[in-house]
Amino acid sequence: MGGAPPRRAGWLGRTLSGLAVGLGCVLLLGGFVLAAVLYQPYTVPTDSMAPSVAAGDRVLAQRIDGDEVRRGDVVVFEDDEWGPSLMLKRVVGIGGDTVACCDDQGRLTVNGDPVAEPYVGGDSGASSVGFTVEVPEGELFMLGDNRADSQDSRSLLTDTNTGSVPRDAVSGRVEAVVWPFGELGLLPRATGFADQPGGVSGEGPLRPLFYATSAGAVLILVGAAYGGMAHRASRPGRRGVRTSGVAHNEGTRG
Template identity: 60%
Template structure:
């Protein structure tokens, strides 16, 4: 091969590397890598996986499922949230229950239609398992300030605040016992999905908590992956197109 031909090939390769398409490809791969890795790091800092060993939260969370729970302070928790907490009177192990009442609330069950009430307001609970009243046993509890009244979604077999009504705590646990708020089920994959904030509690003072950042993090991972794949695919596609033009 002549020196002139070699120089022409080197010039062509250099031009290809500095073409607008090549530059955009490199930028896409770099940006995609930042989004992809950054979203994973962000999620790892905010979320923690937990395994749920019982079906006391069925059908929302079945026994054996793994959930992703956002690390939050107990003061950020509101009615309707599904939380992970630890309390010595409950066994001092991580447990998952739904917040039904907060400090100052009067929680009672059941009204004439079998519904749970908070401060006299009936609360629809479409997430409960089975039909019938919201609790198999009637109860009334005054939630102490700085505490949370917790129930499982499977009211017929859940050990929760109803089993600890005796004493000054009225079955509630302090907000400081909260470790995280559950935002999604992650495993098994066919059951994976976000856990929605129940609309039934939105009518009460304080409303419900804002959704966590998990959907945004998942979107960043998906966009990052697409940018990486698209940018990486540009080179082979461009080379094939160049060969076709030369032929």
């Protein structure tokens, strides 16, 4: 009877361990599968989006439809007029907007409102070239953050071409830099466009997916360790065997 409680404790420990490992596997594998479905990796080929992302950076872009794009989004798209490769630029105007540069303080304006762009790199400000364009409905006007060294919608502007890109050319919205490790993190929201109709895009599901996969990994490690301890604790120890001798005195009947 003395061995029953350890056996029950061991069974309970192994059960809890199995549940923790099982739940951990669901969270870990489910997180990775969802991330693979919802996101696409992309290697940045040039410095046209520096300092937000630099050449050689590895980013994750959430797979979205063009209808989900908001001003300020950094998007991945493909358009024949821009070349055969995937491109990565920031959306500064959507269909119906009037985008111009620059105002008296050198700022980009959208529909007459100046836009704060803390992400713009280089010394040229919002643009070294002045322009005014009305973006056609269903299209997007794109600029690189490195305005002094970016081939973008400004490069395609002509009397008959607005330099814009159809919404359906967009395949993803960049949400995070994942390599190099020192640059790991989510891209800040472009809050300078927040007062425009439709506002700016909210954060995608990458952060919850990261928490889920991290929790899954911890549960697997803790569950496996606890299961091992429970198994060792439930093993019966060696018991010494004592033999009791009983002396029988026989009376002598005479």
